[in-house]
Structure formats: structure tokens, C-alpha cells
Amino acid sequence: MDELLAVLGYKVKTSDMAQVAQKLEQLEEVMCNVQDDRISHIASETVHYNPSDLPTWVESTLSELNPPSTFDPFGATGTIATALDDSFLSYVIYMGNPPKAGTATASLHNSMLQDVLGSESATKSVLCSYRRSFNGFVAELTEEEARKMAGMNGVVSVFPNEKRILHTTRSWDFMGFSQQVQRATSESDVIIGVLDTGIWPESQSFNDEGLSPPPDKWKGICQDANNITCNNKIIGARYYKSDGLFGSNDIISPRDSEGHGTHTASTAAGRLVNRANLFGLGAGTARGGVPSARIAVYKICWSDGCSDADILAAFDDAIADGVDIISLSVGSATPKDYFRDSIAIGAFHAMRNGILTVTSAGNRGPRRATITNFSPWTLSVAASTIDRKFFTGVKLGNDVVYEGVSINTFDLKNETYPMIYGGDAPNPIGNYTSSSSGICLENSLDPNLVKGKIVLCDRFVSGEGPLIAGAVGALLRDNSPKDVAFSFVLPASHLDLVDGSKIFVYINSTSNATATIFKSNEVNDTRAPYVASFSSRGPNPITPEILKPDLSAPGVDIVAAWHINGLSHVSAAAAYIKSFHPTWSPSAIKSSLITTASPMSSGMNSDAEFAYGSGHLNPIKAINPGLIYDSSEVDYINFLCGQRYDTRFLRQVTRDNATCSAGTNGTVLSDLNYPSFAVFTSSSTTVRRVFNRTVTNVGSPMATYRARVSFPTRTARVRVNPNVLSFTSVGQKLSFQVIIEGTMDASIVSGSLVWDDGAHKARSPIVVFASIS
Numbered sequence: 001m002d003e004l005l006a007v008l009g010y011k012v013k014t015s016d017m018a019q020v021a022q023k024l025e026q027l028e029e030v031m032c033n034v035q036d037d038r039i040s041h042i043a044s045e046t047v048h049y050n051p052s053d054l055p056t057w058v059e060s061t062l063s064e065l066n067p068p069s070t071f072d073p074f075g076a077t078g079t080i081a082t083a084l085d086d087s088f089l090s091y092v093i094y095m096g097n098p099p100k101a102g103t104a105t106a107s108l109h110n111s112m113l114q115d116v117l118g119s120e121s122a123t124k125s126v127l128c129s130y131r132r133s134f135n136g137f138v139a140e141l142t143e144e145e146a147r148k149m150a151g152m153n154g155v156v157s158v159f160p161n162e163k164r165i166l167h168t169t170r171s172w173d174f175m176g177f178s179q180q181v182q183r184a185t186s187e188s189d190v191i192i193g194v195l196d197t198g199i200w201p202e203s204q205s206f207n208d209e210g211l212s213p214p215p216d217k218w219k220g221i222c223q224d225a226n227n228i229t230c231n232n233k234i235i236g237a238r239y240y241k242s243d244g245l246f247g248s249n250d251i252i253s254p255r256d257s258e259g260h261g262t263h264t265a266s267t268a269a270g271r272l273v274n275r276a277n278l279f280g281l282g283a284g285t286a287r288g289g290v291p292s293a294r295i296a297v298y299k300i301c302w303s304d305g306c307s308d309a310d311i312l313a314a315f316d317d318a319i320a321d322g323v324d325i326i327s328l329s330v331g332s333a334t335p336k337d338y339f340r341d342s343i344a345i346g347a348f349h350a351m352r353n354g355i356l357t358v359t360s361a362g363n364r365g366p367r368r369a370t371i372t373n374f375s376p377w378t379l380s381v382a383a384s385t386i387d388r389k390f391f392t393g394v395k396l397g398n399d400v401v402y403e404g405v406s407i408n409t410f411d412l413k414n415e416t417y418p419m420i421y422g423g424d425a426p427n428p429i430g431n432y433t434s435s436s437s438g439i440c441l442e443n444s445l446d447p448n449l450v451k452g453k454i455v456l457c458d459r460f461v462s463g464e465g466p467l468i469a470g471a472v473g474a475l476l477r478d479n480s481p482k483d484v485a486f487s488f489v490l491p492a493s494h495l496d497l498v499d500g501s502k503i504f505v506y507i508n509s510t511s512n513a514t515a516t517i518f519k520s521n522e523v524n525d526t527r528a529p530y531v532a533s534f535s536s537r538g539p540n541p542i543t544p545e546i547l548k549p550d551l552s553a554p555g556v557d558i559v560a561a562w563h564i565n566g567l568s569h570v571s572a573a574a575a576y577i578k579s580f581h582p583t584w585s586p587s588a589i590k591s592s593l594i595t596t597a598s599p600m601s602s603g604m605n606s607d608a609e610f611a612y613g614s615g616h617l618n619p620i621k622a623i624n625p626g627l628i629y630d631s632s633e634v635d636y637i638n639f640l641c642g643q644r645y646d647t648r649f650l651r652q653v654t655r656d657n658a659t660c661s662a663g664t665n666g667t668v669l670s671d672l673n674y675p676s677f678a679v680f681t682s683s684s685t686t687v688r689r690v691f692n693r694t695v696t697n698v699g700s701p702m703a704t705y706r707a708r709v710s711f712p713t714r715t716a717r718v719r720v721n722p723n724v725l726s727f728t729s730v731g732q733k734l735s736f737q738v739i740i741e742g743t744m745d746a747s748i749v750s751g752s753l754v755w756d757d758g759a760h761k762a763r764s765p766i767v768v769f770a771s772i773s
Contacts, residue, residue, distance in 0.1 A: 088140040090127060090161035090243065092308050094345055095135040095154050097352075097655035105131040113139060116148050128242045128309055133319035134349045135655075138242055138309040156652045159340040161242070163305030164330045165363075166197070166260050187579040188292040189215045191235070192268050192571055193323035195314045195330065196261030198254045198299035201234050203262060205270030208232035211292065220296055220321030228255045232294075233271065238317060239299035240310035247303035254299045261299065264329055264568040269293040269575065289572025289619065290579065296323050306330050308342035315346025319353050324578050326350055326357040327571035331372040333364075335541040338640070339653065344375040348653075351377040352633055356586035358571045361549040362536030368610060370536040374548040376672060377636055379590045381570045382552040382612055383535040384600075389525045390485040392493040394475060396506055397514035404475070404493030407485045408520045417472045418453045419513040421504060425449040427469075440476075445469035454491075454515050456503055463488040473517045475503060483533050491517040529554070530604040531611040538610035539769065543643065544680035545669040547609060547767055550590065551597045553617040573619040580623045581698075587631035587673070588696075594675045595629070595762040596621035599752070608750050609767045614676060626699035626760025629675040642668030677738055677753070679768040687716055687768060691738040695755065695762070697727040703757045707736075711751030711766060716742025718766060720753060744770050 093112075099105065109129050113122035127138040138161055141149065150158040188211060199206070211232040220236030222229065230237055237254035251257045270288035298314035300306045311330065318326055328343060338344045347357035359373035361382045373380050392406040397416060423438030427446045436444040440457035442465045451470030459478055466474040473491035477500020486494070495503070507513045531552055540548040553569040570593065577589050584592075597615035602608040637650055641660035650658040671692045679689045697703060704727070707720040719739045727734065738753060748769045755762040 088142060089146075090138060090307075090309065091141050091146045091149070091158055092161050092312065092342065093137050093139060093149055093158050094156045094312075094339065096156045096653040097349070098131060098133065098135045099655065105129060105135060109137040112149070112152055115152070116141075116145050128313055130312055130316040133316045133353065134312075134345070136312065138312075154652060156649065157337075157339045159308070159336075161307050161309045162332065163307055164301075164311065164332050164342075165305060166258075166301055166330055187290055187576075188212065188294065189217075189582070190290060190293040190325070190575045190578050191215070191218065191296055191323045192265075192290075192293055192575050193296045193298060193314075193318040193321070193326045194261060194265045194268070194568075194571075195298045195300050195311065195318070195326065195328045196256075196264050197258040197301045198239065198251070198256035198261045199234060199237065199265055199295070199297045200256045200259075200262045201228060201230070201237075203266065203270075205262075205266035205288070206231070206233045206295070207271055208234075209271075211294075214294060215322075217322040218294075218296075220317070220323075223254055228253050233269075234265075234297060235294045236296040236321060237299070238297070238314070240313045241302060242307060242309035242313065245304070250302050254297050256299070258301070258303075260301070260329070261297065264327060264571075265295050265297065268327060268568040268572040269295050289569060290575045293572075293575050293579070296321060301330065311342040312346055315342075315350065319346075319350050319355060323355060325571055325574045326355055327568050328357060328373075329360040329568065331360060331362045331536075333372070335372050335374070337542065338375055338643070341375070343373055344378070347375060347378045348636075351586050351636070352654075354586065356574050356589050358568075358574055363534045365531075365535045365537050365611075366533050366607070368537045368607060369539055369541045371538050371540065371548050372536065374538075374540045374542065374546070376543070376546045376639060376674060377586070379551075379570060379574070379593065380549040380613070382549040383532045384529040384552040384554055384612065384616060385483060385525060385527075385532060388522050390520045390522050392520045393518040394493050394495070394503075395516050395518070396503065397510070397512065398506060400502075400506075402493075402495060402499045402503065404495040404499070405483075405485050406493050406520060407487040408491055408493065408517060409487070410473075410491040410517075411519050412473070412491055412516050414516055414518075416514040416516045419456065419503075419507050419515050420450060420453045421456045421507050422450075422458065422466075425455075425469075440465040440474065442468060445471070454517065456500070456507060458500075460494060463490050463492050466490060473515075475500070475515075475517075477501070477503070480533075483530075485520070493517055527604060529600065529616045531600075531607075535611070537607050538613075539678070539680065543669060544769075545678050546672070546674060547613065547676040547678040547765060549611075549613040550594050550676075551614045551617055552600065552612040570617055573617055573622060576619055577623055584628075585630055585632070587635075588628045588698075591629040591675045592622045592625040593617065595627070595764060596625050597763070599763070602750070608748060609676075609765045610748075610769075614763065614765050624699065624760070625762055626697075626703070626757060627695040627705065627755055627762040628698055629673050629693060629764075630696050631673045635673055638668050639672040642672075675762075675764050677740070677764060677766045679740055681744065681768065681770055686741070686743055688741040689739075691740075692735065693738065694733050694735045695725070697730055697732045697734075699730075699757065699760050701728065701730050703727045703760075705755040705757045705760075705762075708754045708756055709751065709766075710754075711749070713742070713745055713749045715745040716740065716749065716768065718751065718753070725755065738766075740766070740768060744768065 106129055110122055113125055125139040129137040146158050208231040214235040222236055223238045239254045246252055256262045266288055268288050269290050271291050298318055300310040300314045350357050357378045359378050359380055361371045361380050364370035390407050391403045392408045393401055393403050395401045422440045423434040425446045426432045426434050426437040427444055432444040439459035440461050445465055447469045454473040455466045455471045456475045460476050460480050463474050467490045475493055477495045479497050538548045540546050574589050577592055594614045596618050598618045599615045600612045605611040637658045647660045673694055677691050681687050705725045707723040709718045711718045721737045725734045750767045753764045
């Protein structure tokens, strides 16, 4: 306390210290950190302000207590912090649920750091504190200091503050979700929290015409910076940068400079925008799934990625602000333990507060076990295609036409240009070789040879290399999948190796090779939907008994407020369900989406359920699923007990009397009331697994459901006991068992259980697998 007051330049009477402490607690509500006499990050909490006004606010907050003659706590260096000593790293210290009311959280954090670092170092070390929805902080520590911190009382986990990556019209119609679909009058009361790159509020997708003021439950703010304003559509906007280090292209506000956040927000809850298109492509009406829902923006991603510290800060605020659904298309490069993963931690506390977190599966497919968002309290979504594809034709001088994949809006007006293979044009400046120029690395091409020509490249690249060298266009050939169309910085088309090799032969067969690249066209893809090659696959790398991903939804070639690939359709569908069933729990909403998904073909998706989960999103059926598999916080605690977390650990997370019973063991994993069934076993052993499940009737009061099982193998069988469930009231719960026994005759055997009453079909996938390789 004394050190912080000295930094601020105040001399305070002993009798005033209690009041000063209260004021400084309020001050820390709007400051993540004061270090080295400069501010590294500002996160408004209780007031509406511009960062440049913060010193004035601090002064007015404390002025009645003996104000100093001068006030300049931040010096003349501005709001961007310098890098700290290289031997220090940023660590997240996670401490579970918030302490009881009245506990000075910031003082607690500072006291803990003082025990490890000493008083002076503690003040400079803290980057950010979490206190609204859970407890924790971020600090600059050495590895040894982090180890000491991990052993302190009340600390659940300590992990490096790593950078995460972004997972990046026609889609709603493709799913049968038309503009005229049934709407609930309470749709405008639903708030979707979008944790992403921010938002571009001027987009027509976010106009608030006809919308009433935000619902009374809303407790958030619009963080005023760089001329961004909220309205009755975008009702809140915050930004987070715990290290205070901004790139040259970063906009220091909730405003979006990248486009991903604008896309996800508009896909989920954008208003209707007629005649939307991307320079003529994908023309139609762009709209979100719940156009009357409200959007709360939490900017966590910047040019250098999305840090764990900022992700947790956004969860901390979003939960307390009053959002109903959290949408997050971000993930790590590798799987993490549940309580060393910022997204799993944030989503756990969201679940405890009745909020469903919807996450993308990831962008590291098609290899198996690449999914990184897989906690059972989140809804993990794979990216699938719709029935529209963009292609770009290339016509050679010999009149042969090849079709590649890209989104090319440049018009060469059918003019032909000379061609050159990149490997024949290495740049002598920099001593580049033909192997470098062949893949068109930046600066690797000789401008004297490339300028004014179309370049053939041996790799899928951004096109910046040819553009810098003065090329007119680029043809990119490799063996990567062609199910996703990308835009480039110059006319370009992405070709497979077969066609690319034919073009290479053509270039070398004549001294006057020429070509033109056409503007892109769109065609109907009759094979859709199928899972995109980039979408991360299961099984769940930490708990293979929990099937992940949960389902798939359109995430390829979507036209929204900004064109980019995204996965926010399920967030919209969850909000749609919430508008009809405002009292449903997160697991009830998740269950309704999983059990009503449309089955997908394993013939089009070789990884079957590990690619698409229960199937393809079907929002209309999801509002009336008939039965739901509901889970409470206690169910998830029991699941964690089965994961070998003990009572002491879980009580630190929950700050209550959570208990793992003596009989709790790994079999509890099978008993989590999840709407799918997965068994991980060895191919040489006999399979026997019993799943205990309970379903709640949310359909007709008097209903009889019969179990229908499909499991196509002769060496194992699935039994359901009882196989008939008779309900006499809405809300009634009935339990059953699913028994799987036999031996494996394939590495993956999948089927399904359907509860059918004639009007509703609640379908759950069943997967038995022997390997995750």
C-alpha cells in the first residue's frame, strides 16, 4: 500500500488509510497494472472513460484525501509498456472461485507476491487481477518464483501466459433456417458475448433500428476509445492487452482491424443486410441466426495473438456483465490440462453461472486428436461445408482451362500475360536459390524476370512474394486440400499437383507461355455437408471417453459483415434455444443441439464422429428436442473426481464443500450425463462398458419413447435397459443404462441410440475405438 501511494505521489494520514484502501481497490477495478511509473493496460470496470482521461479520474477519486501539488503517475512515455527482463515470463496464477464478499482481492494478490518477491518487486510484477467471476492474477515471474507461487495456499494452478491463435448468407438457408423461421419474443433479451478481435460497429449488420434499450440484466460497459460507440445492438465493448505491447497495425480499442471478430458477431447475431456480396460473389441477404439478439464485444486478439491473461480477463468480465452465451473461436496449439487451460477455466466458471461457452474445435485437421477445446462443459464445434463453392479458372495460351480454388475478385479482363516458373527466377540479391524462389518466398523472386508475368509457385503461399516482385498473378500448386477458398493479394488460383504439373510442363514446352486468371465463380456442391480438412479432429486427447467434437456447423466460405471462415452458427443456435427456453441450463442447451443434429456420412468423412461429432447443426429441431440430458455443477465435479482430482483441489476451485466420495473412480467418466457414448479400449481385449444416463422430458406431457440402436458390427452389441421410457409429465426424469460388450473388429466402430416417441427423435452417437493414432 505505502509503495503504491508513493508511486502515485500521495502522502496520506494514518486515519485516512482505510478510505484510501477502498479508493485504490476501486482504482484497480479500472487498471490491470501500474508498473515502472507507466500504465501497461487499461480495462474499464465501473466508469465510462477514455484512456487519456484516466489520470484525471484517478486524481478526482483521491483528491479529497490530501491531493498532491502535481500528478503524473505515468510519466511521459504513454500507455505502452516496455518489455521486462528476458529472464521473466508472464504467468497466470489461478485461484478458483472468488473469495467471500468483503475480501480485498487485490491486497491478497499483492500479499502473496510479497511473500515470494518482496514488497517492491511485487508492486511492479502484477499485470492483471481477476475478481468479478473468479479469482486469480497474472504476474511477471521467473520459473523458480512460479514454482514457489504454485505451492502457496489457495493456488489451484500456475501456468505460462501463452498466446492462442484464431480459428478461422447462404449457410443459414442451407441448414433450413430461413428468414421466416419461428421467433421468440424474448430473442432481444439474449446477449451473446463474442471474445475475438473486436468489432467494426459501422457495418450495417449492427444497426439497431427498432431495438429497445438493453435488458435490465446487462451490467457491462462500452469502453470508449478511438471513436467507437455502442448502440442497442452492440450493447457493450471492451478490450484487453495485459502486456501493453501493441503492434503497428493494432487499434487500441474494441475496434476490429483484422475482421475475424466482426465476422463471428455478424454470423451469430447480425441484422439483415440485403444484396450482400463479396465483389459480386455469394450474393444474397447476409444475416445472423438471431438478428434481434444483443452483442457484447470482448477484444482479446491482436496482431501477436490472443493471450491466456486476456482470455481470462474477458471471461471474468463477460460472466459478471450478464451475457447468456459466450462465443470463442480461439484455441491453443497443444492440449492442456483442464485447469491449466484458460478457455476451460473460463468456461467452467461460466457454466457455474448458467452460461454456455461455444468453442471451435480448432484448425489443425485432418490429423486425429488435434482438437484443443474439449472440456465437457463447453460445446466444441467442427467446421463443415455448405452447398456453395468458389472456384477460379485459369486459361493457358494453348486454350486449355484448369479450375483451381480461390476467391479472386481481380479482373484481368481476359487479357493474357507471359508465364514463368518461380524456380527459374531466383533473386540474386540475397543469394536466393531456385528452391526458395520455386515456393515464392517473400523477396526470393527476381523482379527483372517476374514483373508483368503470372508466376507458378510450388507452395500454397499468400501471394506477397510474387506481388513484391511485380507479378500480375500467381498459380499455386501443392497437394493440400482444396475444400476452402482463400483470397489473395493479387489474382491467384490454388491448383492440385496434377493440374499444376501440367501447367509446369506447358511452361517448359514453349518459349511463349501465356495465361490469364478469371474472376471467381460459385458452383453448387452436391456433396455437402462434409467436414473441412482444416477442422481439428477427435478423439478427446485428455478424456477420450467424452466424445469431441460435439457437432459440426458451417465454417467454410461464409459471407457475413466481413468475409472470413468462422464458427459462430452454433452460438446463434444456442441463443435461439435460449430465447425459447430462458431457464434451461448450459448442458440442456448443449444436449438439445447434439441430439437433434442431422446425421452425417462416414463415407464423406473418414474419421466419422471424430470429425463431425453427432452430426450437422439443425437449429429448428433443437428448440423442441423432446428429451434432454441435463448436467449440473455437481455432475461435473463428480466427473473431475473421476479424472483423479481430489477433494482438496476441487474445493480450491469451487470455494465450497465439493467432495470426492471414497467410491469415486474412473468409472465415473462413463456416468457423466453426456448426450453421447464413447469407449476407448484395446483391440485385443473384450469390451464391456456400462453407461448410466438420465433424460428429462421437455416434449409432450404424456409420451412413450422407445430405444432404437444402430451398431454395425457382429463382434459387439449394445443393449439399452430399459428400452422403453414412459413419461407422464413435462420435467419428469427417467434413467436408463447403455451396455456395450463384445470385441473390436475394427479400429473404430460407430453407431447411435435414438429415443423415438413418434414426434421427437433424440439421437446420441456411440463410438468404440481402439487407438488415437
